[in-house]
Amino acid sequence: MSEENQPQEGGQQFALQRIYTKDVSFETPNSPVIFSQPWEPESELALNSNATPLGDDLYEVVLSITVTTKTKDKVAYLVEVQQAGVFFAKGFQDQELGPMLGAYCPNVLFPYAREVVSDLVSKGSFPQLLLTPVNFEMLYQQHQAQRQQRAQQAAQAEQEQAETTAD
Numbered sequence: 785m786s787e788e789n790q791p792q793e794g795g796q797q798f799a800l801q802r803i804y805t806k807d808v809s810f811e812t813p814n815s816p817v818i819f820s821q822p823w824e825p826e827s828e829l830a831l832n833s834n835a836t837p838l839g840d841d842l843y844e845v846v847l848s849i850t851v852t853t854k855t856k857d858k859v860a861y862l863v864e865v866q867q868a869g870v871f872f873a874k875g876f877q878d879q880e881l882g883p884m885l886g887a888y889c890p891n892v893l894f895p896y897a898r899e900v901v902s903d904l905v906s907k908g909s910f911p912q913l914l915l916t917p918v919n920f921e922m923l924y925q926q927h928q929a930q931r932q933q934r935a936q937q938a939a940q941a942e943q944e945q946a947e948t949t950a951d
Contacts, residue, residue: 798876799872803893826853835886841874
């Protein structure tokens with residue numbers, strides 16, 4: 785390996801170590817009756833991500849996706865996928881590490897989770913489902929803004945309670 789490709793001591797380092805499907809579930813609670821009904825699907829998508837430190841600058845990031853598809857108020861299928869990855873991140877400040885683990889890493893994991901969802905739905909004998917791309921950066925920013933707003937509200941409520949108690 786040439787010297788220019790080697791990580792510099794004390795510098796920032798980031799690497800993907802492993803990608804894996806951590807958990808998967810596919811349910812068709814109304815089969816086979818659902819196949820005889822007209823196909824008028826309505827799908828709901830729920831996303832969540834979580835980062836857990838593993839030590840030695842390693843982090844497990846888990847992207848959870850739940851898709852519930854109904855037709856005429858009956859659940860056709862429910863897909864739950866937890867796509868995970870182990871990432872090495874060294875030399876980053878908290879304000880840099882947060883967006884990496886909360887937006888960049890889920891963005892890396894999403895195509896893998898998307899493929900698992902599509903495969904499960906197709907194997908369940910339903911029309912192909914392709915999840916649309918997700919802007920994880922925007923979702924991360926919205927989540928951070930909500931956390932900040934809740935913290936401000938809690939601080940304000942605490943201050944008001946302290947003022948009421950002091951009277």
